[in-house]
Amino acid sequence: xxxxxxxxxxxxxxxxxxxxxxxxxxxxxxxxxxxxxxxxxxxxxxxxxxxxxxxxxxxxxxxxxxxxxxxxxxxxxxxxxxxxxxxxxxxxxxxxxxxxxxxxxxxxxxxxxxxxxxxxxxxxxxxxxxxxxxxxxxxxxxxx
Ligand code: ZN
Numbered sequence: 335x336x337x338x339x340x341x342x343x344x345x346x347x348x349x350x351x352x353x354x355x356x357x358x359x360x361x362x363x364x365x366x367x368x369x370x371x372x373x374x375x376x377x378x379x380x381x382x383x384x385x386x387x388x389x390x391x392x393x394x395x396x397x398x399x400x401x402x403x404x405x406x407x408x409x410x411x412x413x414x415x416x417x418x419x420x421x422x423x424x425x426x427x428x429x430x431x432x433x434x435x436x437x438x439x440x441x442x443x444x445x446x447x448x449x450x451x452x453x454x455x456x457x458x459x460x461x462x463x464x465x466x467x468x469x470x471x472x473x474x475x476x477x478x
Pocket of ligand 1: 377
């Protein structure tokens with residue numbers, strides 16, 4: 335597995351999500367699905383959501399690829415389940431801002447474990463890996 339020279343504490347959280355992914359697996363009878371592929375790295379993320387009355391009642395993902403893309407999908411799913419579509423859109427914007435370096439990771443509790451991905455922005459080729467799941471959930475909630 336290729337790992338990046340990130341700060342140890344962040345690296346540990348990323349590896350934990352990679353080894354013990356949250357919400358990994360197909361959700362039964364999804365109302366919405368979205369699959370995205372990152373050809374630069376070979377990452378795949380497919381999302382399954384049960385969206386009812388503008389709220390994500392359940393979310394699951396399947397995928398393969400590098401540790402950044404897969405741990406990011408786990409972090410995103412953990413954060414977005416139980417949230418409304420509006421809340422999810424807001425969280426995705428916050429995450430994009432984090433990855434642009436516009437947010438302080440130590441002061442972004444709304445992003446949960448996903449703040450640990452902020453160090454990836456130093457490696458521009460890998461930002462796509464971190465963003466993949468977030469772009470997928472954005473499409474997931476827009477699908478009617
Ligand atoms: Zn990747």
